Amino acid sequence: MGYTYEEYKVTADWLLANTEHRPLIAIICGSGLGGLAEILKDQKVFSYSDIPNFPQSTVHGHAGRLVFGTLKGKSCVCMQGRFHLYEGYPIWKRQTKSAGKSANKLLTLSRSVEFSAEHLVTFPIRIFRLLGVETAIVTNAAGGLNENYKVGDIMLIKDHLNMPGFAGNNPLVGPNDERFGLRFPCMSDAYDRDLRKLAKTVARDLGYSDFLKEGVYCVLGGPSFETIAECNMLKRLGADAVGMSTVHEVIVARHCGMRVFGLSLITNKAVMDYNSESKANHEEVLQTGRERASQLEEMISRLVEGIEPNNNNVC
Ligand SMILES: O=P(O)(O)O[C@@H]1C[C@H](O)[C@@H](CO)O1
């Protein structure tokens, strides 16, 4: 079961009433990459807990704040903390309004509704669309499967493998609301080619070409990291990097007509060899994020500077 259009509008209208920013670009920060939000100027910050209907962040490295501001003179909104399938909302029941919480006072919906994890994870994307966002910049931390990748590489996402989707866990499952998009959106052009081209130019100008890659991101449900056999299988299937996010957001963003630019920071090398002593861990993921923070900020600033208004290129 998903949210209704009107329920999304409650949240969007609340935000529009509480900030003068009218963002055209949304930036979603991956694990350890929340510092990207700090580069916005003239900030207006909301804690997720103060926004009607908004889910809460539960993962270390995801602050749980929505930051509006300007970057290179362009109005942006930045999610400092995203939601993942594994966070334990297999089914989520709407909380009844809590007295005293100003934002929740707006929630007078009486029916008890259940939402699937996919709808929660992607809830902010439709809010962004209703705010007027045209372009989504989606970032994540990922394990490198491609043997040519090094820790600290930045991979432009050119395509994805949606493993939960193969089992029916697609955020568009359920009744389709044509006000958002088509019943059967195409995904063959999910990651905007022009924005990837722009990112390559930006990276070259900044001298980042040595650690810039382009590849296929594979999403799994998490939260356990992969076994050695799973890593080898994913590599054979054509994945260059593996993670636990992004794809659901991208599907919903494309469904409602946004352009998407995605990048993965390769925070660790996936373990592919039974003789290896390496073990994936979240601390290494966050540490690599800290080490590449300034280059990512510079790259995204320049990218935002070069983004032209959208032409709404849905299939
Ligand atoms: O939000 P992202 O996809 O960047 O976070 C990745 C996947 C897990 O949440 C976490 C594992 O360290 O990092």
Ligand SMILES: Nc1nc2[nH]cnc2c(=O)[nH]1
């Ligand atoms: N699934 C998965 N997610 C990650 N996020 C950061 N590194 C990894 C990884 O190796 N595997």
